Amino acid sequence: MSMEARVAIVTGAASGMGKATALRFARDGHAVGLLDIDGDGADAVTADIIGAGGKAVTLKADLADRGQIEEAVAKARATLGPVTIIVNNAALESFAPVADIVDAEWDKLMNVNLKGAFLLIQTVLSDMVAAGWGRIINVSAFGAQVGAPNMALYTATKGGVISMTRSMAVELGRQGITVNSVSPGFIDTPMARRAIDGDLFPVPYEQIIASYPIPRLGRPEEIAAACAFFASDDAGYVTGQLLGVNGGTAF
Template sequence: MRPDSRTAIITGGASGMGKATALRFARDGHTIGVLDIDGAGAEAVAADIVAGGGKAIALKADLGVRAQIEAAVAKARADLGPVTIVVNNAALESFAPVAEVTEADWDRLMDVNVKGAFVLIQAALPDMVAAGWGRIVNISSFGAQTGAPNMALYTASKGGVISMTRSMAVELGRHGITVNSVSPGFIDTPMARRAIDGDLFPVPWEQIIASYPIPRLGRPEEIAAACAYFASEDAGYVTGQLLGVNGGTAF
């Protein structure tokens, strides 16, 4: 094991950006807790990491349930060691007009996208404080910076993630813990493909990406690379930052 190896928990690690990040962090020498509500998917990603010579375990948890999050962190700590890297990637999407969003929709999405991320950080925080070193990377969204039709609920949650990131960075820096956010643009993930297949965008998706300086969908591996930087020793003096990985899209 490399001397700079750490234990990382990646949420939403069974697919898309989370899977790419888990695989990238494993290649960088970290041990990985692949956390997802899809237990079989998490097991498959962990198995891929182990087959490639890395160390990983699957952690099944619903991020809307505090007890499940805390149990997952406890298992990662027991099996892999203190958790000093957290990547909050898992999220629920929402494509609905404002008038159609129910209170139940609001509560469930906020429970997962904002509170779940907060609770996971709380659960891992004692390990980071004890180590005097920690890396927290929260995945937000370009839509939270620009606004998007039929996505007020989703973008509200991701705006909360951005604000939470900045406040945590101010509070936790003295403990050697950095807190940063990666803001993806239009990334080729299962979530994005569901939106494409469901024709959920106000204009054809091809028209959206044609307007970008880099006119293509982003790759999950490109988000993983940004996360890897924030989790590295090289980023020890970088905190409270929001990095857009979005093909150069303008506001």
């Protein structure tokens, strides 16, 4: 892929898909800000990138807090330069029947999964406008497209991410900024493993993936590859799109 080295921020970069994406971006030559509430976990990934000859900085922040996001972005700019790529990957999960969802849990997930993504975009946007070039990549979820039992809250936040992606793409395209979404299916991440270990699915997870055209769990690196494409110069005429990385399942 055609790729000019730029500065990226990846949220949820301490583990799972965010970690894989940060490592992939660093291999592609980008400087990476690793934004996560887990500062120690992000520090370990940052050290790996720097040890391999890349440029990276840990940005510890709570995405529910605008002030912390602004401080994190200021640190990224001071350390690495203007930010023109962001991957909104960080998310909290929730497995609960509709009747059991309480206001506090609703607000917590909305503040991180949806509002947090918006706040980061809003904070970084001036760098992209000044450059006349930007890549916004929002990680959504296959469940937001088709529905999932006991996940109405989580999928609501990710459905909002999909709608926000499409509207921002329409608004920002003339300024050289593309906005796309990667929609993971069942990916082998710490979040997925917590759900598997807690037996939170209506049927055994092996039964779920056995129904897929590609019958296995996805790898975080496969989500990273999709993010790398959307971040590339080759994707300059691609915006407002939803790319499913889900083993081909359609239900």
